[in-house]
Amino acid sequence: MDLSAISPTLLVASLMVAATPILLAALGEMVVEKAGVLNLGVEGMMIMGAVTGFVAAIESGSPWAGFLAAAIGGAAMALLFGFLTQVLLSNQVATGLALTLFGLGLSALIGQGYVGIKANSLGRVDLGALSDLPFVGRVLFGHDPIVYLSLLLVAGVWAFLRFTRAGLILRAVGESHNAAHALGYHVRRVRMTAIAFGGACAGLGGAYLSLVRVPQWTEGMTAGAGWIALAIVVFASWRAERVLVGAYLFGGITVLQLNLQTAGARVPVELLSAAPYLVTILVLVLISIRARRGGAAPADLARPFHAST
Amino acid sequence: MTALLELEGLTKAYPGVVANDDVSFAVTRGGVHALLGENGAGKSTLVKTIYGLVKPDRGRMRLDGQPFAPAEPREARAAGVAMVFQHFSLFDALSVAENVALGMETPPPMRDLARRIRAVSEEYGLPLDPGRLVGDLSAGERQRVEIVRCLLQEPRLLIMDEPTSVLTPQEVEILFATLRQLSAEGTSILYISHKLEEIRTLCDAATILRGGRVVGGCDPREASVAELAERMVGAKLTAPKSGGGAPGETLLRVEGLSLPPVSQFGTPLREVALELRAGEVLGIGGVAGNGQDELLAALSGERLSAAGSVTFEGHDVSRLGPVARRRAGLLTAPEERLGHAAAPDMTLTENAALTGGARKGMLRRGFLDWGLARTFADEVIARFDVRTPGAEVAARSLSGGNLQKFVIGREVLQDPRVLVVNQPTWGVDAAAASAIRQALLDLAAGGAGVIVISQDLDELLEISDRFAALNAGRLGTSVPTADLTMERIGLMLGGAHDMEAAHA
Numbered sequence: 001m002d003l004s005a006i007s008p009t010l011l012v013a014s015l016m017v018a019a020t021p022i023l024l025a026a027l028g029e030m031v032v033e034k035a036g037v038l039n040l041g042v043e044g045m046m047i048m049g050a051v052t053g054f055v056a057a058i059e060s061g062s063p064w065a066g067f068l069a070a071a072i073g074g075a076a077m078a079l080l081f082g083f084l085t086q087v088l089l090s091n092q093v094a095t096g097l098a099l100t101l102f103g104l105g106l107s108a109l110i111g112q113g114y115v116g117i118k119a120n121s122l123g124r125v126d127l128g129a130l131s132d133l134p135f136v137g138r139v140l141f142g143h144d145p146i147v148y149l150s151l152l153l154v155a156g157v158w159a160f161l162r163f164t165r166a167g168l169i170l171r172a173v174g175e176s177h178n179a180a181h182a183l184g185y186h187v188r189r190v191r192m193t194a195i196a197f198g199g200a201c202a203g204l205g206g207a208y209l210s211l212v213r214v215p216q217w218t219e220g221m222t223a224g225a226g227w228i229a230l231a232i233v234v235f236a237s238w239r240a241e242r243v244l245v246g247a248y249l250f251g252g253i254t255v256l257q258l259n260l261q262t263a264g265a266r267v268p269v270e271l272l273s274a275a276p277y278l279v280t281i282l283v284l285v286l287i288s289i290r291a292r293r294g295g296a297a298p299a300d301l302a303r304p305f306h307a308s309t
Numbered sequence: 310m311t312a313l314l315e316l317e318g319l320t321k322a323y324p325g326v327v328a329n330d331d332v333s334f335a336v337t338r339g340g341v342h343a344l345l346g347e348n349g350a351g352k353s354t355l356v357k358t359i360y361g362l363v364k365p366d367r368g369r370m371r372l373d374g375q376p377f378a379p380a381e382p383r384e385a386r387a388a389g390v391a392m393v394f395q396h397f398s399l400f401d402a403l404s405v406a407e408n409v410a411l412g413m414e415t416p417p418p419m420r421d422l423a424r425r426i427r428a429v430s431e432e433y434g435l436p437l438d439p440g441r442l443v444g445d446l447s448a449g450e451r452q453r454v455e456i457v458r459c460l461l462q463e464p465r466l467l468i469m470d471e472p473t474s475v476l477t478p479q480e481v482e483i484l485f486a487t488l489r490q491l492s493a494e495g496t497s498i499l500y501i502s503h504k505l506e507e508i509r510t511l512c513d514a515a516t517i518l519r520g521g522r523v524v525g526g527c528d529p530r531e532a533s534v535a536e537l538a539e540r541m542v543g544a545k546l547t548a549p550k551s552g553g554g555a556p557g558e559t560l561l562r563v564e565g566l567s568l569p570p571v572s573q574f575g576t577p578l579r580e581v582a583l584e585l586r587a588g589e590v591l592g593i594g595g596v597a598g599n600g601q602d603e604l605l606a607a608l609s610g611e612r613l614s615a616a617g618s619v620t621f622e623g624h625d626v627s628r629l630g631p632v633a634r635r636r637a638g639l640l641t642a643p644e645e646r647l648g649h650a651a652a653p654d655m656t657l658t659e660n661a662a663l664t665g666g667a668r669k670g671m672l673r674r675g676f677l678d679w680g681l682a683r684t685f686a687d688e689v690i691a692r693f694d695v696r697t698p699g700a701e702v703a704a705r706s707l708s709g710g711n712l713q714k715f716v717i718g719r720e721v722l723q724d725p726r727v728l729v730v731n732q733p734t735w736g737v738d739a740a741a742a743s744a745i746r747q748a749l750l751d752l753a754a755g756g757a758g759v760i761v762i763s764q765d766l767d768e769l770l771e772i773s774d775r776f777a778a779l780n781a782g783r784l785g786t787s788v789p790t791a792d793l794t795m796e797r798i799g800l801m802l803g804g805a806h807d808m809e810a811a812h813a
Contacts, residue, residue, distance in 0.1 A: 165410070165416070168403075168407055168410060168411060169411065171400075171402075171403065172400050172403065172407075172411050175400040175401065175402050175403060176398075176399075176400050176401075178398075179398040179399060179400060180400075180411075182362065182382070182394060182398040183382060183398055183411055183412055184361070184362075184381050184382030184383045184386075185411075296402065298402075299401060299402065
């Protein structure tokens with residue numbers, strides 16, 4: 001095989017593109033779980049974001065309208081989940097799974113007339129001379145706005161959870177909803193807000209697939225990205241910066257194995273395809289073992305809250 | 310002295326029960342007012358009403374002469390009412406400063422807050438490090454976090470819901486010194502407890518609740534403990550009597566028992582050794598979170614320990630699971646009633662069969678004899694006076710005290726050789742507690758060995774022959790109970806965790 005065919009510059013640049021959908025979805029889910037809610041419907045919200053974003057972009061001609069619609073679509077799905085689990089107190093695991101199945105089906109229905117069309121792509125952010133720098137220019141300064149938005153979101157979520165009072169309240173609600181309630185915080189309201197944010201992020205991630213990465217609509221095009229996002233949240237032990245590492249690691253191995261396949265590596269294709277999953281899980285497990293015994297799961301994760309008074 | 314808080318005809322009904330019925334009383338400015346009553350007397354509902362967590366159906370409150378009807382805790386806090394909760398309202402994974410900030414309306418930036426926490430905690434002799442994780446603190450320190458959180462808001466009324474149940478005697482003294490200091494500064498305190506001796510030393514007024522109604526008020530400094538207890542319960546209480554036989558052969562021997570902690574905030578067991586003889590009650594005291602649950606799990610077989618560490622009637626059972634140990638006659642009743650001692654959504658019959666199956670002969674070739682299970686459950690209900698419509702109701706539907714009688718009775722009636730119980734009377738009212746203690750003493754008198762793990766020192770002094778203290782996963786040497794004083798026990802429990810200097 002010919003390893004020289006693999007260009008490091010292109011590899012890094014394309015891993016950021018490959019990782020962005022998962023990064024967005026995982027970041028949103030992390031906030032949801034920090035508030036003590038387990039939404040397994042990430043995949044369903046992503047694919048709904050992918051289809052609503054694609055349809056809106058085609059109909060309006062603007063990819064930005066597409067991304068906006070995707071965020072709204074994802075959040076609407078999430079609020080459906082929120083209504084069922086927070087108001088009607090249904091089981092979070094079952095409801096999340098149902099949301100995924102529902103999203104896959106509904107998106108296929110909505111997207112029927114849009115198969116095979118190509119959407120307008122987002123332009124790159126023009127950073128002038130910066131993009132002309134060798135290596136760094138291509139790698140860091142030649143991307144579309146959503147890649148930068150996702151990185152800003154990582155920093156924003158990190159700072160929000162760490163430094164703001166609202167972030168503290170959100171963590172408190174996820175840690176012990178009874179104590180938070182006793183102190184007079186609105187557990188359900190906080191959780192609903194977090195759920196909607198998580199849905200919007202998942203929707204954006206889905207739209208990034210259908211509008212930038214592919215860019216086309218096909219049924220079931222998320223192909224398990226939502227599940228990877230869920231796994232990354234757990235293995236990143238609920239920390240924004242580790243979610244970034246996990247998502248980029250996964251994206252990197254995905255791109256690398258594709259490159260290896262085209263370079264004709266003498267490794268079974270199936271093993272190469274499985275490599276991103278295996279390596280990501282392995283690395284994040286090692287991180288979380290080193291980090292702390294027992295991980296850092298919010299103590300009231302997936303527990304239903306019902307104010308008894 | 311003028312009244313700070315006046316309650317007038319407060320009534321709150323829940324489906325099937327009137328929690329508060331026409332409750333009226335007043336708390337004076339700077340006074341320490343006790344609220345007395347059995348479990349279910351309506352104390353918690355009442356303080357939740359004052360704190361804005363419960364909306365009364367009828368009745369009025371006045372604070373400082375102004376009408377006071379907080380719709381939520383925020384409003385109550387703004388009016389100067391602060392509350393220290395019975396079950397801590399703390400967040401384990403957050404730091405002390407973050408926990409304090411969550412209890413304040415407009416917290417200052419973290420750095421200022423940390424400084425203020427240090428200042429207030431030193432002023433009142435409650436040292437605290439604002440940067441530590443609450444999950445790593447002892448029960449006494451956790452309570453300090455709650456109190457400091459209240460003090461930072463400079464409250465006019467401080468409500469304390471059973472604050473001493475998890476403290477060592479020394480920590481109780483420090484708490485009382487703090488409360489007296491507050492009272493002298495003009496803060497009123499509403500103090501809920503069922504420890505009557507404490508109320509007599511601390512409080513200057515008392516209101517007694519029974520069945521949601523005020524049955525009277527008194528000056529606790531002038532009433533005797535027996536008098537207060539009688540008015541609380543509405544009947545005379547008899548103290549359990551020990552059989553007083555001489556201890557027989559060794560039944561259970563534990564040597565070099567060490568286990569790593571289960572979770573991040575868990576306690577390890579370190580080189581625990583004990584010996585239990587037939588006919589004796591061994592009391593194990595300790596502040597919550599010092600290894601009680603872990604010790605019970607190691608004795609019950611939920612967690613296996615190194616070979617040779619647990620010997621029961623001459624056989625090494627360290628590597629045997631709970632079922633095998635039960636069959637041999639080593640029975641246990643854990644602290645948590647719902648979800649550990651009993652399966653909440655299963656019926657009493659099913660719960661009886663869950664632990665009693667093997668010893669009561671209900672198992673035949675993999676089949677369960679439900680008739681026998683039913684008979685056994687009925688027997689437990691009858692012998693232990695469990696108030697329930699029948700054996701076919703879910704365990705969850707019983708009140709705490711009744712379910713506790715059931716889970717203890719279920720083990721006692723299986724005729725154990727050794728019974729280990731953790732917090733046998735936690736949250737149980739005085740009459741039921743006394744019945745449970747008597748049953749444990751009767752069991753010992755019948756030749757069994759009993760280990761009682763409890764945080765209630767009075768209980769341990771009352772029923773155990775020997776006493777040992779658990780401290781950070783280590784079990785001290787046991788001492789005959791007759792030789793003990795409260796002060797000595799306090800020192801055995803680890804004293805007051807670096808607090809003596811603060812008040813000196």
